[in-house]
Amino acid sequence: MSDIKVSIKNLYKIFGSNPKSMVQHVENGCSKADLLANHKHVLGLNNVNINIxxxxxxxxxxxxxxxxxxxxxxxxxxxxPTAGQVLVDGEDVLSxxxxxxxxxxxxxxxxxxxxxxxxxxxxxxxxxxxxxxxxxxxxxxxxxxxxxxxxxxxxxxxxxxxxxxxxxxxxxxxxxxxxxxxxxxxxxxxxxxxxxxxxxxxxxxxxxxxxxxxxxxxxxxxxxxxxxxxxxxxxxxxxxxxxxxxxxxxxxxxxxxxxxxxxxxxKDINRARVLNVESVMEEGTSDSGLSFASTTTLEEALPAMAAANVTSANVEQDGTVIGMVTLNDMIGGIARPARHEGEGVTYR
Amino acid sequence: MEFLDEFPEMGRKDLRELKKGIDASFREFSRANGDGIEAFFEPLMHFMVWLEKLMLATPWPIMILIFGLLAWWGSRSIWLALGTVASFLVIGYFGMWEDTMATVAIISVATLVCIGVGIPLGILMSRSDRMQAAITPILDIMQTIPSFVYLIPIIMLLGIGKVPGLLAVCVYAIPPIVRLTNLGIRLVDKEVLEAADAFGASSRQKLFDVQIPLALPNIFAGVNQTIMMALAMVVIASMIGVKGLGVPVLRAISNQYLALGLMNGLAIVALAIIFDRVSQQYGKRLQKHREGGHGV
The missing domain is CATH 3.40.50.300 (P-loop containing nucleotide triphosphate hydrolases)
Incomplete structure (x- = not known):
């Protein structure tokens, strides 16, 4: 993968009267709600690590x-920040x-x-x-x-x-x-x-x-x-x-x-527009005679397959076949993933 | 129950001694420093005398033309310019030309002094909450204390004349421009300031490129208020030797000359309306760029 331009390491931001002393609580697993209820501090960022x-x-x-x-x-x-590092081209912005x-x-x-x-x-x-x-x-x-x-x-x-x-x-x-x-x-x-x-x-x-x-x-x-x-x-x-x-x-x-x-x-996005054929392909080659570039989206590929009246196609990258997709793969990709039973998520 | 019936006040003798002590020490102070303070303000006095002489030495038709042009330049309104010319013609016809010129001179100088001192003070106040907390009560005192009360120390220090008059006018007229400069800068959109920060503006660049220009409508409202309050002080200033429209008003009060008082009073009103409308129109013109279908 390409080189890292910006890197965020163990970044914490806590709002309140004495944020530094709260980092320990958060590191020990204190949640945003508990921090507010027990210590009157607002957790802004919790141990963020990103390489960009x-x-x-x-x-x-x-x-x-x-x-x-x-x-x-x-x-x-x-x-x-309350704690952590922000590196841009390896240079620490905070220093x-x-x-x-x-x-x-x-x-x-x-x-x-x-x-x-x-x-x-x-x-x-x-x-x-x-x-x-x-x-x-x-x-x-x-x-x-x-x-x-x-x-x-x-x-x-x-x-x-x-x-x-x-x-x-x-x-x-x-x-x-x-x-x-x-x-x-x-x-x-x-x-x-x-x-x-x-x-x-x-x-x-x-x-x-x-x-x-x-x-x-x-x-x-x-x-x-x-x-x-x-x-x-x-x-x-x-x-x-x-x-x-x-x-x-x-x-x-x-x-x-x-x-x-x-x-x-x-759950509400148009999955066919986001997913490409490469992300749902399987190994093997298809003899349907149809092939797609690996970045073709399902939204583009499906009508092409229907028009050619085939149920599978090859996936190519730079001219070589890297795998194949079938209609079943594609339908599976579009289907919305099921939620786990009993796990409710509430957002505030 | 003598304690409850009679307020436990300070002994009469002690009180007299205290007042005497304050008076004596201030007299001492003014004897020691009066000349120095007077020397400090001398350039201001020369400027005021020079301005008044210049306005009186210039032939009256030219002065009226200048006033008319200034009104037009400020307001871009032909009616306001004509109204200004007409007002000055009537003032001159009723024999108030010289007094009016003296008043215009002191108001102009007082406004310049207030702008020169007030805007930097307002900027200083906007930069720190502590500074604001320190200056606000002083401004409150300046605006509410009866003018006659602060005339006493000013006269003791500088005697009677133009400079003490000017100071008295400025003490009364400076608070609005300080307050509104401070307010204007504090009201500047936080997002725009953040953008200036994000582009690496220094605090000087932020002040001159963002804060002052965006605070200008409020600063200008402060200038307008300052001019109006300076005009309101004309009569009181004339009690300590400032020439101008206030002198005949004072004479009219003590002698019950209704017509004299009314005429000079109306001349002050005419000046106030002209200054107010022209400066307001000018302030509005500065804000032209805010017009358009979309708010920012």
Whole structure:
């Protein structure tokens, strides 16, 4: 697998009057509810360990209150952890001095916000230039580089508008362009598309994926929307009550949910659109004459098989056959996994 | 039960001694430092005298034209500009030109002093809760203590004249701009500040690129309030030797000249309305970018 860009190790965040002393209780297995009831401290993050590979989209998801927004603010140290490590390119963010940290934020990591957080008194181009202005670049260069990103996100012609004159989707394009303009290799996106209408959200996901195809940045994307996570994520981490419940590729999470919480999460998704033929294939070869690339989704493969009137097909990777799928495999993949009897999950 | 009927007050003699002691020590202080303090404020006095002389030396039609243009520049409203010109013409026709110029001069200088001292003080207050807790009660005192009470130490220190008058006006007029600067900066959207942090802004960059510009509507409301309160002090300031529209009002009070009092009073009202409308329109114009179909 590719090299690790960002690594979070044994990260704890506890809110309250004396958080440091509470780490021991949490390590000994004290739950979020017990910590609140017995010690009046709120458990934000509980022993989080994540390795984020370079040049991929890492999605962190969970319901509200699961700690995902708290977690993303640890990457650039907008929030100080109670205990643990945050390593970026092997460098410990938590040991940086104030000057080093400012430099790090200016050059290494930029951020897109859920509510856009644009400057209402600045025009679009000045908003996109914001990070460059902070860096102290000359005005002409700021505007030249900002213009490039304004064009890339499709806002050409709106340079002199104020944020209040734009729709939500366009405002978030400004937010995205502002984050890209600093040329940081790591992009933090805190529920960046959650405030947008579904259609606009789709558009923005397309823009992001298209840009990522060329830019290959390391993107850390927070969302509560599983469809979004499955669509854009190369890897997904699922958080609950501040702890990581499962991490892996979208396929793995859909096929093999770690517990009923994750199972509930994935029960309403369109599995045929997420799963590809490789994830349900078996050994052997098919003589049906039909073959699919390994990344073909079941949604695409099934009608093709029906049209060819066959019940099995080969799966190919780079031109060589690596296995086969049968209709039964595919139906099994689409079927919703059964819940374990008697295990109720309640969410708060 | 003598104890309950009579309040156990301090002995009359002790009280007199205490008051005498305070008076004497302050007199001592003002004798020792009065000249120094006066010297400190001298440039301010020169500026005020220079401004007043300049306005009186300029031919009146030019002054009226300048006022009209300033009103138009501030408000972009032709009616407000015409109203300003008309008001000054009427004021001049009723023989109040010189007093009005003196009043405009002191109000302008007082407003500048209040802005120069008040905005930095407000910024300081917004940066720490302790600072806010320390300054707020002082502002409360400045706004509620009867003006005559703080005129006493000011006169003891600086005597009678323009500078003590200016100080008295500023003491009364500065609280709103300090309060509203502090409030405006504290109300700045936390998300936008977080974004500035995330892009690595230093606290200086945050102050000048984010906090002050976003607080500007409130700061401007403070400037407007400060001007209004400075105008309200014109009559009281005239009691300690400030020339202007307050002097004839005082004369009218002591001699029961109804017409004189009414005319000069109305001239103050006219100034207040002009200053208020022009500065409000200007403040609104600064906020033009907030208009549009979508809130931020």
């Amino acid at each position: 590979p370079a040049r991929q989209i890492q999605v962190i998801m969970g319901l509200s209150g699961s700690g995902k927004s708290t977690l993303i603010r640890h990457f650039n140290r907008l929030i100080e 940086m001095s104030e000057d080093q940290l400012r430099d790090f934020r200016r050059n290494k990591m930029s951020m897109v916000f859920q509510k856009f957080a644009l400057l209402p008194h600045r025009t679009v181009i000045d908003n996109v230039s914001f990070g460059l202005k902070i860096k102290g670049l000359p005005v002409e260069e700021q505007h030249e580089r900002a213009q490039k990103w304004i064009d890339r996100v499709g806002l050409t012609g709106f340079e002199q508008n104020y944020p209040a004159q734009l729709s939500g989707g366009m405002q978030q394009r400004v937010g995205l362009a502002r984050a890209l303009a600093t040329d940081a290799d790591i992009l933090l996106m805190d529920e960046a598309f959650s405030a947008l209408d579904p259609l606009i959200r789709n558009d923005m996901q397309d823009i992001l994926l298209k840009l990522q195809d060329e830019l290959h940045k390391t993107i850390i994307f927070i969302t509560h929307d599983l469809d979004e996570a499955l669509r854009i994520g190369d890897n997904i981490v699922i958080l609950r009550d501040g702890a990581v419940i499962q991490q892996g590729a979208p396929q793995e999470i859909v096929l093999d949910p770690a517990d009923d919480y994750v199972r509930d999460f994935i």
